[in-house]
Amino acid sequence: MAHFTTDKPEGLALFFEVKGGSLISFLEKLFNGALKAVEIFEQQAAKTAYQQAKANGSSMGGRTISQWDGQWTRIGVLETVHLTPYNRYVGVYRAFLNGRLVYIGRAIEWNNGGFRKRLSDYRRESDSARKHNSGKLMYQNRKELEIEIIITGTDAKAAETAALLEKIFI
Secondary structure, three states: OEEEEOOOOOOOEEEEOOOOOOHHHHHHHHHHHHHHHHHHHHHHHHHHHHHHHHHHOOEEOOEEHHHHHOOOEEEEEOOOOOOHHHOOOEEEEEEEEOOEEEEEEEEOOOOOOHHHHHHHHOOOOOOOOOOOHHHHHHHHOOOOOEEEEEEEEOOHHHHHHHHHHHHHHO
16 A cells, blocks of 8 residues: 655655565565566567568568578587587577477677587586576576577678577567
């Protein structure tokens, strides 16, 4: 319940009385609810963008979305896949756990290891790729995650295409 008072000439003061909890707890729940709503909205917007781009035959990096979507290549299980051949290549990757798509990401450092570096980050003891919950989950499930990639190239333009494709495929 919120109480308003105007007994101070400098403005309106707002006091909260939260039953069964603290104001901080209430605000945390409100904030977390707002974050979840934004996440759902972004997912729906991305899905709509993907459907529109695919239907319109939109092109990026010299290919349509449908053509890019047909380029996914399975490279193996995250923990054991040989990544050296992908050292300078950039693009998008996706991870499947028990046949279910669980993650889509991008490797955009063409001059610093490409897919090899990005995917290896999830296998290392250090937390270089695990600052976020998704990275922690990739690391925890590295023995079971099947990885697929789309190579967009080996330069800055290819990295830009990868960033765009990631947004479309999410």
